[in-house]
Every structure is written in structure tokens, then in C-alpha cells.
Amino acid sequence: MYRYDEFDHSFVNQRTEQFKDQVRRRIAGELTEDEFKPLRLMNGLYLQLHAYMLRVAIPYGTLNSRQMRKLAHIARTYDRSYGHFTTRQNIQFNWPKLEDTPAILEELAEVEMHAIQTSGNCIRNVTADHFAGAAADEIADPRPYAEILRQWSSLHPEFSFLPRKFKIAITGAPHDRAAVQVHDIGLQLTRNEAGEIGFVVFVGGGLGRTPMVGRKVRDFLPEEDILAYSEAILRVYNQYGRRDNKYKARIKILVHETGLEELKKDIEAEFEKIRYDVLRLPNEEVRRIEAYFAPPALEVLADTDPEFEERKASDPAFAQFAKNNLNPHRVPGHSSVTLSMKPIGGIPGDASDVQMDIIADLAKTYGHDEIRISHEQNVILPHVAIRDLPAIFDVLVEHNMAEGNAGLITDIIACPGMDYCALATARSIPVAQEISERFGKAERQAEIGELKIKISGCINACGHHHVGHIGILGLDKKGEEFYQVTLGGSADENTSVGQIVGRGFSSDKVVDAIETLVDTYIDLRQDKDETFLEAYRRVGEDPFKEALYGVG
Amino acid sequence: MNVITANRLLDGEVVWLGDNGHWSETLQGAKVLESAEDVAEHMAIAKQAIADRFVVEAYEMAVKHEDGKLVPVRYREVIRAAGPTILPGLGKQAKPVAV
Numbered sequence: 001m002y003r004y005d006e007f008d009h010s011f012v013n014q015r016t017e018q019f020k021d022q023v024r025r026r027i028a029g030e031l032t033e034d035e036f037k038p039l040r041l042m043n044g045l046y047l048q049l050h051a052y053m054l055r056v057a058i059p060y061g062t063l064n065s066r067q068m069r070k071l072a073h074i075a076r077t078y079d080r081s082y083g084h085f086t087t088r089q090n091i092q093f094n095w096p097k098l099e100d101t102p103a104i105l106e107e108l109a110e111v112e113m114h115a116i117q118t119s120g121n122c123i124r125n126v127t128a129d130h131f132a133g134a135a136a137d138e139i140a141d142p143r144p145y146a147e148i149l150r151q152w153s154s155l156h157p158e159f160s161f162l163p164r165k166f167k168i169a170i171t172g173a174p175h176d177r178a179a180v181q182v183h184d185i186g187l188q189l190t191r192n193e194a195g196e197i198g199f200v201v202f203v204g205g206g207l208g209r210t211p212m213v214g215r216k217v218r219d220f221l222p223e224e225d226i227l228a229y230s231e232a233i234l235r236v237y238n239q240y241g242r243r244d245n246k247y248k249a250r251i252k253i254l255v256h257e258t259g260l261e262e263l264k265k266d267i268e269a270e271f272e273k274i275r276y277d278v279l280r281l282p283n284e285e286v287r288r289i290e291a292y293f294a295p296p297a298l299e300v301l302a303d304t305d306p307e308f309e310e311r312k313a314s315d316p317a318f319a320q321f322a323k324n325n326l327n328p329h330r331v332p333g334h335s336s337v338t339l340s341m342k343p344i345g346g347i348p349g350d351a352s353d354v355q356m357d358i359i360a361d362l363a364k365t366y367g368h369d370e371i372r373i374s375h376e377q378n379v380i381l382p383h384v385a386i387r388d389l390p391a392i393f394d395v396l397v398e399h400n401m402a403e404g405n406a407g408l409i410t411d412i413i414a415c416p417g418m419d420y421c422a423l424a425t426a427r428s429i430p431v432a433q434e435i436s437e438r439f440g441k442a443e444r445q446a447e448i449g450e451l452k453i454k455i456s457g458c459i460n461a462c463g464h465h466h467v468g469h470i471g472i473l474g475l476d477k478k479g480e481e482f483y484q485v486t487l488g489g490s491a492d493e494n495t496s497v498g499q500i501v502g503r504g505f506s507s508d509k510v511v512d513a514i515e516t517l518v519d520t521y522i523d524l525r526q527d528k529d530e531t532f533l534e535a536y537r538r539v540g541e542d543p544f545k546e547a548l549y550g551v552g
Numbered sequence: 553m554n555v556i557t558a559n560r561l562l563d564g565e566v567v568w569l570g571d572n573g574h575w576s577e578t579l580q581g582a583k584v585l586e587s588a589e590d591v592a593e594h595m596a597i598a599k600q601a602i603a604d605r606f607v608v609e610a611y612e613m614a615v616k617h618e619d620g621k622l623v624p625v626r627y628r629e630v631i632r633a634a635g636p637t638i639l640p641g642l643g644k645q646a647k648p649v650a651v
Contacts, residue, residue, distance in 0.1 A: 026561075026605075027561070027562070027605065029605050033561075033602065033608045033609070047559055047564060047608065047609060048564075049566075049628070049631060049632045050564070050566060050632065050635060050636070050643055051559075051563070051564035051565065052563075052564040080642055095564075095642075096564075097562060097563040097564065098561065098562055098563065098564065099562050099563070347638055347639075418627070418628055418631055419631060419636040419637055419638050419639075420636060424628075427631075427637065427638075429636075429638045430637060430638060433638065476627075476628075479625070479626060479627065480627075481627065
């Protein structure tokens with residue numbers, strides 16, 4: 001994985017020192033809260049319902065065991081012994097003290113981590129496919145490009161005060177696991193007819209109160225142009241994006257209001273001006289960064305393993321885990337393993353300090369020291385030998401990370417909601433927990449098959465509800481929690497925004513409604529292979545509506 | 553019926569303005585303000601506490617009496633006064649002093 005060079009070390013250390021001084025000045029009274037607030041937000045420090053919250057960047061969701069151990073240490077030493085993995089592949093600590101944050105940032109810098117640009121109207125953490133560098137279907141590893149984008153966007157002076165925040169996602173496989181079409185810029189690696197690497201470029205995707213699917217602006221952007229083209233997009237956005245209304249300030253609104261063709265013209269004109277200048281990526285520089293992400297030397301093994309097969313045959317829980325939580329690896333005899341951070345009835349994305357240490361141990365022992373965080377709030381060991389899976393599974397069982405539910409109905413994305421978040425209008429996590437309990441039996445989950453439920457506790461949509469096969473949005477209706485349900489959303493290569501199915505449900509009725517939807521699907525599906533989303537796309541909303549609300 | 557609430561600067565702890573400018577860690581220690589004048593007067597005290605770097609982000613919130621106790625009207629404030637509903641072992645609800 002990438003290692004900081006002298007510039008990275010220098011800028012992170014400088015920033016840590018700078019923030020330490022800002023905290024000192026705040027406590028000493030040299031800075032007012034109005035002056036300090038934007039500074040703390042630039043360093044990922046929010047004030048939430050109960051306490052401060054520190055959001056730490058995990059660039060493109062990649063970290064090693066040393067870094068994971070440091071996160072465990074921070075959770076234990078400065079917080080309440082847990083952290084929360086987010087839908088942007090970051091981690092949040094929910095209870096830090098202001099006076100401790102300089103020490104936390106110093107500890108993070110020791111392991112090449114920081115909280116810079118995890119808030120504010122700047123380019124945020126670049127996210128990527130969590131199976132990057134390992135997936136069998138991958139065209140190329142997207143992380144070198146994500147790293148190049150990270151370097152370009154870190155403290156970029158022109159783009160530190162954009163009209164609004166700006167999110168970039170990149171995927172290296174035709175099957176999009178990074179939700180690129182719901183990002184401000186979405187990049188999908190591809191090859192042209194000559195076999196050269198480039199990108200399909202989407203602009204103006206986003207969720208929030210105005211969900212929009214990104215519009216394709218390039219079928220093939222050559223590799224060397226990724227920075228110049230990104231800069232051109234940002235420059236046009238920075239110039240024309242609305243600053244008069246924060247709810248209309250994202251680039252998706254600019255695309256919508258200006259029209260794609262006109263905006264494309266502006267982007268291309270800007271691109272032509274700068275494409276042959278300093279932002280043109282030298283081939284040797286791409287290869288230099290790529291070398292940091294060189295895959296571990298994996299021995300080619302038999303496609304399967306007798307002990308693995310025997311365990312599958314004798315242990316249904318292991319069989320379920322093997323069926324759902326393994327992703328095909330490009331090297332025979334290996335797999336990428338999803339460690340479920342969604343135990344039945346648990347809090348999606350939460351990990352205790354002990355679990356973090358265990359993940360680090362597993363990565364070190366079995367996983368070539370590589371760990372990924374997925375935007376679906378799970379943890380991945382990307383390079384694992386299939387023969388090691390029984391031993392890994394035993395450790396996961398012991399530490400409550402062995403649920404074989406990746407991609408199933410209990411693998412729910414949920415934002416922190418009103419249990420923590422100052423912006424939330426309803427709770428998300430208890431709804432996720434109740435759904436998880438309701439459908440938690442292995443047979444029931446298996447019967448339902450692939451079904452992605454995503455829950456947000458407010459219109460800002462951090463829980464990605466718009467792109468859930470079933471989406472749930474928590475609102476406040478006359479002081480009561482109230483949940484609106486959407487159907488048919490998806491965040492893969494066939495991205496779609498879910499449609500509101502009808503009037504919403506109170507907190508004590510919403511899970512019954514979900515069960516009605518699930519049972520309706522099971523009744524109408526053509527066969528067990530037709531997923532919920534496929535069935536919904538085939539039949540439309542009417543049967544679901546009728547099941548929920550009756551005829552008429 | 554209102555009270556003034558804020559977060560303590562140094563650790564973010566939720567607090568309520570009580571008598572004599574004291575900031576209480578429990579809602580039961582909050583001074584109940586009946587009139588707009590009362591609220592304005594105590595918001596001025598809160599603003600001074602902000603200037604003195606003791607609290608941040610002060611605002612008024614509605615409360616009611618229920619079973620002899622002060623209870624927030626909005627559910628958001630109920631959660632804020634107690635802690636995450638999903639983790640009863642954390643937040644004020646886990647402290648020995650009743651919320």
C-alpha cells in the first residue's frame with residue numbers, strides 16, 4: 001500500500017501542529033467559536049448530540065494492521081472503546097474531548113493517517129471498490145489513481161472553499177462496487193480498443209435531498225488526463241456552482257440547471273487549456289505510484305481445499321459465510337473475505353477496540369497485512385488463501401464478526417441517525433436492528449437472497465437510502481419518528497434512484513411494512529434466482545403498493 | 553416552558569443552565585424559564601458563558617413536567633439528555649445520578 005513520502009509526512013505533521021495550536025488558542029480564548037468552528041471542521045472535528053465526533057480519513061478504504069491497531073488504541077484511550085465505519089470508508093469516534101484531539105491527531109500521524117478534508121466544502125476522501133487489487137473481474141487496481149487524486153486534492157488551494165463538499169469515487173471493475181454514479185465525479189476504469197487504460201467519467205451524481213444519477217461526460221478519458229480533466233470539472237464547478245443556497249450548491253444542481261451539453265462544453269474548453277500543462281500525468285509517475293499497490297506475491301493454489309469443503313459440508317454457518325462473504329480473487333485458491341460488521345441485532349458499522357485488534361491480527365496472520373473498509377460498512381481482508389478460511393472463521397465467530405450475511409437483507413447500511421447526529425430527524429440504527437432481528441434466521445435470509453436495505457435518519461442521505469433496493473428515510477412528523485420507504489434504488493453499474501412507494505410509517509409499523517414488501521416479493525418472483533431488485537424492475541411498484549396499502 | 557442547553561467546550565458534554573449561572577450535567581438541574589423575558593435574560597447569561605469559553609452552541613429548548621420530572625418535549629432532546637438509545641451503557645443514562 002501507499003507509504004507517505006517526505007511531502008506527505010511534512011504536510012500532515014504541519015497540519016497536526018497547526019491544529020494543536022488552534023485548539024490551544026481556542027481554549028486560551030484567542031479564538032472565538034465562530035473563528036474556531038471552520039478550523040475544527042477542516043480537521044474532521046464535529047460537535048454532535050452528545051459530544052464531539054472525530055471523523056478520520058481512510059483513503060480509498062485501505063489500511064494495514066498497524067493502522068487498525070492505532071484506531072483500536074485511540075478508541076480505547078481517548079474514546080469509549082469503539083468506532084463506527086462510515087459509508088465513505090472512514091471511521092468516526094463519537095466521544096473524543098476537544099482537549100484530546102491534538103494528541104489523537106499526533107497518534108494518527110504516526111501511522112500515516114489524519115482527519116484532513118473529512119469535512120468542509122472541499123474534495124473529500126476519495127473512495128474506491130473495497131475489493132480493489134484483488135477482484136477477479138478487475139480491469140486495473142483503482143487505488144493508484146485514487147492516491148494520485150488524493151495527492152492532487154489534498155490542501156489544493158483553489159478547491160479548499162468550493163460551493164459545497166465534493167466527493168469522488170473510482171472503481172476498477174465493470175461491476176461497480178463503489179457507487180460511482182452517485183458521486184460528484186465517478187470514475188470507472190476501462191480499456192479502449194488499443195488496450196490502453198482510461199476512465200469512463202460521470203459527473204453530477206449525488207444523494208441528499210435531491211438525488212441524481214451522474215451523467216456520463218466521457219466514454220474514455222486517457223489515463224494521463226485524469227488530473228487535468230478533474231481540475232477542469234472542479235474549476236467549472238467552483239466558478240459556476242451556486243453559493244447562494246447550500247441546498248442547491250452541489251455540482252449535480254449545476255449539471256441539472258445548466259444542462260449537460262453546455263456544462264460539458266465548459267469542462268472541455270477548460271480541459272483543452274490545461275491538458276498539456278503540469279497536470280498531465282507522466283507515465284513513470286503513474287507506474288511509481290502503482291508500485292506502492294503491487295499485489296502481494298500469492299502462491300497459485302488449487303481452486304478449493306479439502307478442509308474448506310469439509311467444513312462447508314459439516315457447518316451450516318460456515319457454509320453460509322462461504323456462500324455470501326467471499327468474493328472471487330484473481331489468484332486461484334484465494335478469496336477476498338467480508339468480515340461482517342452487521343451481527344444480527346447489532347449496530348451496523350460499529351467495531352469495538354477488541355474487534356479492531358482482532359482484525360489487525362487476522363490481516364497480519366492470514367491477509368498479507370491488508371485491510372479494507374467498504375462503503376457498506378463492513379471490513380474486508382482482500383487477500384486470503386481459501387485453505388485459511390476455517391481458521392479465520394473460528395476467530396470471527398469468537399468476536400462476533402462471522403455473520404454470513406454480505407449482500408443479504410441483514411447487511412444493512414445505516415447512518416448514525418438521531419442516536420448521535422445533530423442533523424438527524426429520526427433514528428436509523430434501531431430500525432436496522434429490528435429488521436436484522438426480524439429477518440435474522442439463516443434460512444429466512446437465504447430464502448430472500450440479495451436485498452440491500454439502506455437507512456438514513458434525515459434527508460441528507462448519509463445512509464444512501466435513495467439507492468437501497470429498499471430505502472428507508474427517517475423524518476420528524478409532528479414530533480414523532482416517521483419513516484418513508486423507497487423501492488428500486490441501486491448503486492451499481494445500473495444505478496437508479498428509488499421511488500417513494502406511498503405514505504410513510506410510524507416507528508412501530510415500519511418493520512412490518514418491510515416484511516410485507518419482502519413477502520410480496522417472494523410471492524411474485526419468477527424463481528429463487530430473481531432478486532428483489534430484478535423482480536421490482538420487472539413488475540413495477542403496483543403489487544408492492546397494493547400489498548402495503550390495499551387496492552385503490 | 554423552556555430551558556437553556558449547550559455543550560461544554562472542553563469535552564462536548566451536554567449541559568443545561570441552572571441557577572446562578574451554574575451549568576448542570578443533568579436536565580433536572582436546569583432552571584425552568586416561563587416567560588420570553590426570562591429566556592432572554594438567561595440567554596444573555598449563556599452568551600457570557602460562551603464568551604468565557606465554558607460552553608458552545610447554546611439554545612433554548614422546550615420542556616414539560618412528567619411524573620414530577622422535567623422532560624424534553626422533542627425526542628431529539630430526550631436522546632440528547634440521556635445518551636444513544638441503542639447503547640444504554642453510554643452517556644448520561646449510564647451515570648449513577650438520575651437523568
